[in-house]
Amino acid sequence: MNVTSMVNGVDLDRLSATIDHVTAEPALARFQFRAGNHWVDGGYSRTTIQGFYGAGQEDTTRTEAFTVDTDEPPVLLGENRAPNTVEYVLHALAACLSGTIVYHAAARGIALDGVETTIHGDLDVQGFLGLDSNVRPGYEQIRVALKISGDFDDDQLAELANLTRYSPVRDIVTNPVPVAIDVARA
Amino acid sequence: MNVTSMVNGVDLDRLSATIDHVTAEPALARFQFRAGNHWVDGGYSRTTIQGFYGAGQEDTTRTEAFTVDTDEPPVLLGENRAPNTVEYVLHALAACLSGTIVYHAAARGIALDGVETTIHGDLDVQGFLGLDSNVRPGYEQIRVALKISGDFDDDQLAELANLTRYSPVRDIVTNPVPVAIDVARA
Numbered sequence: 148m149n150v151t152s153m154v155n156g157v158d159l160d161r162l163s164a165t166i167d168h169v170t171a172e173p174a175l176a177r178f179q180f181r182a183g184n185h186w187v188d189g190g191y192s193r194t195t196i197q198g199f200y201g202a203g204q205e206d207t208t209r210t211e212a213f214t215v216d217t218d219e220p221p222v223l224l225g226e227n228r229a230p231n232t233v234e235y236v237l238h239a240l241a242a243c244l245s246g247t248i249v250y251h252a253a254a255r256g257i258a259l260d261g262v263e264t265t266i267h268g269d270l271d272v273q274g275f276l277g278l279d280s281n282v283r284p285g286y287e288q289i290r291v292a293l294k295i296s297g298d299f300d301d302d303q304l305a306e307l308a309n310l311t312r313y314s315p316v317r318d319i320v321t322n323p324v325p326v327a328i329d330v331a332r333a
Numbered sequence: 334m335n336v337t338s339m340v341n342g343v344d345l346d347r348l349s350a351t352i353d354h355v356t357a358e359p360a361l362a363r364f365q366f367r368a369g370n371h372w373v374d375g376g377y378s379r380t381t382i383q384g385f386y387g388a389g390q391e392d393t394t395r396t397e398a399f400t401v402d403t404d405e406p407p408v409l410l411g412e413n414r415a416p417n418t419v420e421y422v423l424h425a426l427a428a429c430l431s432g433t434i435v436y437h438a439a440a441r442g443i444a445l446d447g448v449e450t451t452i453h454g455d456l457d458v459q460g461f462l463g464l465d466s467n468v469r470p471g472y473e474q475i476r477v478a479l480k481i482s483g484d485f486d487d488d489q490l491a492e493l494a495n496l497t498r499y500s501p502v503r504d505i506v507t508n509p510v511p512v513a514i515d516v517a518r519a
Contacts, residue, residue: 156375161410166462176459176468180420184427186448189342192431194424196416201458202408209406213416217428220395222388224347224436230382230399232429232502234366235421238380241370242403243418244514245378247461250410261519262372272387273362275433275499276352282362285504289512296519308516313461316418318471320510326475326503328430330494333447333482 157253168202175202190219191228223272233270233286236320241266243316244291251310252297259297266291289320343439354388361388376405377414409458419456419472422506427452429502430477437496438483445483452477475506 152159169176178201184194197212198205217232219225230238241264252259267290274284295307311317338345355362364387370380383398384391403418405411416424427450438445453476460470481493497503 156373156377157410165410166464169459169462169464173459173465176457176462176464178456178458180417180423180454180456182420182423182427182452184424184431184448184450184452186431186435186445186450187342189435190432191342192428192448194428196420196424199406199420201406206406206408208408209413213420215401215416215421215424217424217432219432220385220387220392222392222394224343224351227395230401231366232425232432233505234368234382234385234399235401235425235428236502236505237366237368238370238382238401238403239418239421239425240512241368242378242380242421245370245372246376246403246405246418248516249372249375251463259372262370262378263519264370264372266368266370268366270364270366270501271362272364273355273359274504275501276355276362277437277499278352278355278362279359283504283508284499284501285508286501286510289510290515291512292515292517294517294519304516304518308514311514311516313463313470315456315461315470315472316422317512317514318460318469319419319422319506321512322469322471322509324472324475324506326426326477326507328477328479328494328497328503330434330479330481330490330497332490333449333480 154253154256155249155259157250159253162254190223190225190231192217233268237266237268240289240316240320241291243314244293244311247314248307248310251313252307257297257299257303259295261296263294264291340439340442341435341445343436345439348440376409376411376417378403419454423452423454426475426502426506427477429500430479430497433500434493434496437499438493443483443485443489443493445481447482449480450477
């Protein structure tokens, strides 16, 4: 009989085993994620995501690739076939903050009933258009509100808020990541 | 009769009109993008993307919301129901670099036949797990390769490579963005 200890949908026995493995052999914590993008037309493109390296081996659990499309709305000369790339950044950040709280709350035995997150980002397209070199192309600021329900007191609520420091996408957005770009003729 | 000048699927007449409008009234360049995320279970959540503000008004062209799901692979305690949040960052960055080159190439009259982009990001999950405070939660480095085909010479290829400086997601990932996070009881 398998008895698992699930909190917030997170299997605590497996989480504990993962932490033990990584503590014993830190190289197991090294992951490489990957994606490939194929341009279709204008702002419309398709990304394929499947393989990655992690926990000491190539992952083989995804039998099919995920496809993720991007487009722009008409005001940005697209046809609304998909969210645009800066909207995907908001998605990634909101989902990562929520998931980070959920996993770390589970590890602390704090059971959550719900997490609803809203996120806004302000951007001036003069930067993208190259019209004003004082305007950055990306977001000037992002605001996130997480509303959490569950079995916790006010001290634990403050602890939950502090857990967002472990969020990978929060780190990526708020701190510099080195990006090496190679452009070549096909 | 409508005669449009399309290059790379970008309508140059509309792009030129957009630049004229923004130059005359820079406030039209202000956009606010938005998303809402609903946590389901473990690392599984669903984001809804529909409305945004831009060009001086609320957009009303999207009659239905986009939904974007996130999950984790089994090795990160999920069930592979969707890409994870750091994979979405790679998607956003690859698609944005490609789209930025496509739009700016069109504005310069450079016709492209294809853009294929591969992207890798290295991440050590000791940071997310909180096991080593010297390890950042997010990507340590990202590498991108764009292979472009089209009607351009070597000088123009160098110009295309330089256009990635206008990419909003490149800016977001390589430079700090202020993120304000509010966590409250639902």
